[in-house]
Amino acid sequence: MIGKTAVAARLLRYTEKEKAGGTEPRVLYSEGIRCRVPTAEREFAAVRRMHGKQGAKRKVPAKYELPEPGEVATHVRRARPNGRKYWALAAGSAAATHVRREGDGYVDEIQAVHVIVSFGLDEVNPDDPEQVRRAFEFVVTMMTGLFPGVQMKCVGQADSASRAFHVHGVLQAVVVERMEVDGQIWEAGRKMSGALTDIGRLRERADNFIKQRGVEYGVEQKLPSMTKQKAENRSTRDRRMATKGQTSNHDIIRSAFEDSMDDPRSVDLDGFVEVMSENHVTVNLRVSRAGKPGEKHALSYRLDEMKTPVRGTSLGAHYAFDSTIQQLEDNASGQERERRP
Incomplete structure (x- = not known):
């Protein structure tokens, strides 16, 4: 820790x-x-x-909050390739969700x-x-x-x-x-x-x-490697609901993902999206910088009762675009795909 x-x-x-x-x-x-x-x-x-x-001081960092009535959202949460999240001005097709509020004063x-x-x-x-x-x-x-x-x-x-x-x-x-x-x-x-x-x-x-x-x-690491831990980002809510015998929306999507990957039609993205819809999950593919060097792809998932979709990277690396495509390619070639951790 x-x-x-x-x-x-x-x-x-x-x-x-x-x-x-x-x-x-x-x-x-x-x-x-x-x-x-x-x-x-x-x-x-x-x-x-x-x-x-x-005795050095630093400025109180800015906060990002949901807009008050009448305010216009300006920023959106994004994730770097290593999984670290950051706030950025919304641009292109990205819908802003929060406003930035500057910090007041200084702290140690x-x-x-x-x-x-x-x-x-x-x-x-x-x-x-x-x-x-x-x-x-x-x-x-x-x-x-x-x-x-x-x-x-x-x-x-x-x-x-x-x-x-x-x-x-x-x-x-x-x-x-x-x-x-x-x-x-x-x-x-x-x-x-x-x-x-x-x-x-x-x-x-x-x-x-x-x-x-x-x-x-005489020391060995008995915990899963960080690579395996990042494969599934289980939140406090996921864990808390599981201890009560309940299933969070994110875990419902994860289970639907695995079930859909086991369907014979999941050999390409179109087939996978169709099967996921039958499992009551809408899959959205977002392409940024389309047709330009460094073009990026991202998947998000949403149940009907969810107000906003959840990014694949938020669920874990296993559910992100690159991993999903690799699993579909493994299915198409008849190879054993990477299973949910």
């Missing part, structure tokens, strides 16, 4: 503060990287002062990034000192590799309700030493962002590290 805070000192103190009523020591291991544990708070502040970041810049690496009880027994030690050493090694030019303090604990061993990494938000991550250079003094703080990209890098070094520490 990953988070950010505008007050590094508070987070640094929190990771070592004993909880009221606790009977066991909260901190099992701690280690500083490019700083010392006892003086991490002052050393973090010194780096910020060195690069002119101490982020001072620290908080990364938590956790192990299941089946992976690390908190009562086994050797397993705990090796797990902590693994996390420190991994964090050093994932953030090669970052100042941080790592604290290992097992005081949660489940007693699962986990490590808090408090990372200085200002890069300390020049480093390269995912082919991108980060100079000293630059604020962490992008590949360093995006949870999806961080998990991908962590998965790769576990593949390369995990065996040395």
Whole structure:
């Protein structure tokens, strides 16, 4: 998991503060990287002062809201190829849905990034000192590799309700030493962002590290890869309704997608659209920059009771245009297509 805070000192103190009523020591291991544990708070502040970041402010970001009566919508939500969403002025055939409201005033810049690496009880027994030690050493090694030019303090604990061993990494938000991550250079003094703080990209890098070094520490990744996780973007609503035995509109569409793909007529897009309509789902193909270099295709889906369609990329990569066409081509050639995750 990953988070950010505008007050590094508070987070640094929190990771070592004993909880009221606790009977066991909260901190099992701690280690500083490019700083010392006892003086991490002052050393973090010194780096910020060195690069002119101490007390830095940033403008409150703009908000995008549904228009009030009489207002005209100007912006629409879009998605980049990597799945990250952003707001843009509506253009062409894209219908605007929101208005942009400028932020008011300034707030403190982020001072620290908080990364938590956790192990299941089946992976690390908190009562086994050797397993705990090796797990902590693994996390420190991994964090050093994932953030090669970052100042941080790592604290290992097992005081949660489940007693699962986990490590808090408090990372200085200002890069300390020049480093390269995912082919991108980060100079000293630059604020962490992008590949360093995006949870999806961080998990991908962590998965790769576990593949390369995990065996040395007896660590393996038991969760699905990020590629498989992105294949289906299940929202909180999807999960909440599922726990109640209900099915969300998005899950109805996903099930209809799979059923339609299994129909013999789904060997091209026209056939697939026809079968989906029989399953009460309207499929819309949107082509932007038609006939020009970089022409883009996107699919969206809508049930009759839905006011607005849902993009295929919002349902997950499995339901996006490229994946849909590949599955149809596999059906046409008699090959086994990629199934729903």
